[in-house]
Amino acid sequence: KAGVTQTPRYLIKTRGQQVTLSCSPISGHRSVSWYQQTPGQGLQFLFEYFSETQRNKGNFPGRFSGRQFSNSRSEMNVSTLELGDSALYLCASSPASGGLNTQYFGPGTRLTVL
Amino acid sequence: AQRVTQPEKLLSVFKGAPVELKCNYSYSGSPELFWYVQYSRQRLQLLLRHISRESIKGFTADLNKGETSFHLKKPFAQEEDSAMYYCALSGSARQLTFGSGTQLTVLP
Numbered sequence: 001k002a003g004v005t006q007t008p009r010y011l012i013k014t015r016g017q018q019v020t021l022s023c024s025p026i027s028g029h030r031s032v033s034w035y036q037q038t039p040g041q042g043l044q045f046l047f048e049y050f051s052e053t054q055r056n057k058g059n060f061p062g063r064f065s066g067r068q069f070s071n072s073r074s075e076m077n078v079s080t081l082e083l084g085d086s087a088l089y090l091c092a093s094s095p096a097s098g099g100l101n102t103q104y105f106g107p108g109t110r111l112t113v114l
Numbered sequence: 115a116q117r118v119t120q121p122e123k124l125l126s127v128f129k130g131a132p133v134e135l136k137c138n139y140s141y142s143g144s145p146e147l148f149w150y151v152q153y154s155r156q157r158l159q160l161l162l163r164h165i166s167r168e169s170i171k172g173f174t175a176d177l178n179k180g181e182t183s184f185h186l187k188k189p190f191a192q193e194e195d196s197a198m199y200y201c202a203l204s205g206s207a208r209q210l211t212f213g214s215g216t217q218l219t220v221l222p
Contacts, residue, residue: 003157004157033209033210035212042212042213042214042215043200043212043215044212045209045210045211048209056209058209090158092158102160102163103160103210104159105157105158105159106157107157
């Protein structure tokens with residue numbers, strides 16, 4: 001099976017702009033989770049979607065949002081970008097909902113905010 | 115709240131030496147613990163989970179609820195074990211909380 005894919009792989013934006021990142025899970029996987037990875041804070045959970053519904057949400061401001069489509073593909077949106085949003089954004093898919101399931105990670109999208 | 119602590123950011127050992135990567139957690143219930151690994155230029159991937167009680171690539175990890183630890187061990191380190199290792203916990207919130215990671219370098 002093809003692995004988790006994320007597009008684009010690299011993005012450069014300026015403060016105040018918004019950005020949309022995309023994640024295609026492994027075929028048959030219905031859960032998609034998003035993580036932010038930074039040198040200072042490490043890997044932090046953003047949210048999880050399962051069957052087009054947000055199941056869990058981490059401690060991030062409302063500027064971070066997401067959605068999942070009927071084919072399980074997911075998008076993450078960050079509005080009014082701040083310098084601190086520069087990070088590697090990882091998505092992970094799993095067959096079912098919840099952290100108990102093995103998560104299969106994508107390569108990440110590197111976002112740089114200038 | 116759930117929290118995972120990996121006290122060592124960097125760890126170097128010689129090939130053939132034993133290696134132990136420390137992980138301590140804070141969680142009031144019964145957690146599910148994982149070790150994830152990221153080799154150079156590769157994706158983050160699951161190494162092992164405590165509920166499986168398995169040995170992967172010679173690594174084992176035992177959950178010690180009394181000490182709230184889940185240390186990763188291997189008796190004889192190999193150069194290909196050099197990677198970033200993350201300990202992770204899943205609790206009732208059903209989301210993964212990761213530690214800050216330990217960069218393991220196995221010297222020839």
